[in-house]
Amino acid sequence: MKYIYDMHQMMLKNNIILVYEGEFTQEITKSVLAMAERNMDSIGEESGIKRKVFNVMVECLQNIVKHGDEYISSEININTAIFMIGKHKDSYIITSGNPIRNDMVEDLRSKLDMINSLDKEGLKSLYKDIIKSGTGLTNKGGAGLGFVDMARKSGQKLEYGFEPLQGDHSFFSLKTTVPRG
Amino acid sequence: MEIINLEGTEDTPKIILDKTNKIFEISGRSLPEDSAEFYQPVLDWLEEYAKDSLPETIFDFKLEYFNTASSKLILDVLTALEDIKNAKVHWYFYEEDEDMEEAGEEFSELVDVEFELKPY
Numbered sequence: 181m182k183y184i185y186d187m188h189q190m191m192l193k194n195n196i197i198l199v200y201e202g203e204f205t206q207e208i209t210k211s212v213l214a215m216a217e218r219n220m221d222s223i224g225e226e227s228g229i230k231r232k233v234f235n236v237m238v239e240c241l242q243n244i245v246k247h248g249d250e251y252i253s254s255e256i257n258i259n260t261a262i263f264m265i266g267k268h269k270d271s272y273i274i275t276s277g278n279p280i281r282n283d284m285v286e287d288l289r290s291k292l293d294m295i296n297s298l299d300k301e302g303l304k305s306l307y308k309d310i311i312k313s314g315t316g317l318t319n320k321g322g323a324g325l326g327f328v329d330m331a332r333k334s335g336q337k338l339e340y341g342f343e344p345l346q347g348d349h350s351f352f353s354l355k356t357t358v359p360r361g
Numbered sequence: 362m363e364i365i366n367l368e369g370t371e372d373t374p375k376i377i378l379d380k381t382n383k384i385f386e387i388s389g390r391s392l393p394e395d396s397a398e399f400y401q402p403v404l405d406w407l408e409e410y411a412k413d414s415l416p417e418t419i420f421d422f423k424l425e426y427f428n429t430a431s432s433k434l435i436l437d438v439l440t441a442l443e444d445i446k447n448a449k450v451h452w453y454f455y456e457e458d459e460d461m462e463e464a465g466e467e468f469s470e471l472v473d474v475e476f477e478l479k480p481y
Contacts, residue, residue, distance in 0.1 A: 214371070228457060228459075232460070238428050242428060326428075328429075329429045333460065
């Protein structure tokens with residue numbers, strides 16, 4: 181039974197206000213967004229911060245939803261992901277982790293490094309270039325537009341990491357910080 | 362012409378396209394699961410409308426939030442307005458929402474349509 185206590189302690193220690201683990205769908209996305217919004221409303225969070233957190237959450241959650249079906253593997257239960265929000269005195273931390281195929285790692289890494297190398301104006305022009313050209317855009321978005329938007333709305337670098345999983349998959353972790361006030 | 366009148370939901374915007382009453386409006390939240398599928402009827406309607414449009418068309422965008430997948434489709438809607446004579450966009454944004462104001466500015470730079478940014 182101790183894991184319940186440990187989990188609770190871990191969440192308190194990291195100021196985690198919401199965790200979801202499991203399969204991600206549009207319906208789940210809407211529920212998670214509604215819960216996070218209610219939480220921010222209940223503490224009277226400033227509307228500008230709320231909008232930015234909402235923005236980052238949507239891109240983060242929909243990224244997982246749209247890529248989820250690409251990584252179904254029969255070997256291990258790989259089609260599950262985690263999403264967390266931490267609320268600190270000076271920031272919200274939006275984190276996600278999901279399995280991806282190893283052959284996606286380098287592409288993701290180079291996209292994120294490129295986005296992190298840009299300043300505000302650079303991100304703005306990249307955003308416009310992507311939506312204007314439609315390059316790499318699928319029905320689901322794509323081309324890293326979601327990451328560009330997360331970097332723009334947060335005004336911070338996107339932190340990421342990869343952990344090797346069984347078989348030909350890795351666990352992709354992403355962390356976005358939205359400063360409060 | 363048929364009227365498009367969609368109620369807004371928590372993840373899709375309210376849309377009214379009504380030639381008779383001169384109402385052309387997209388408002389609310391846009392983060393549908395499949396934005397291309399969601400906006401296709403709007404693009405089809407505008408293509409049809411362009412063939413016999415009113416002398417002037419004012420298209421109101423009053424979005425509270427849109428995701429990146431919707432932004433490409435919003436650009437497609439704006440691009441469709443380029444083919445409509447005397448089309449004009451009224452881009453409304455909540456006065457403290459700098460991101461939505463900036464989004465309006467960016468869209469206005471990407472298309473050849475008259476834009477008016479309107480805080481509320």
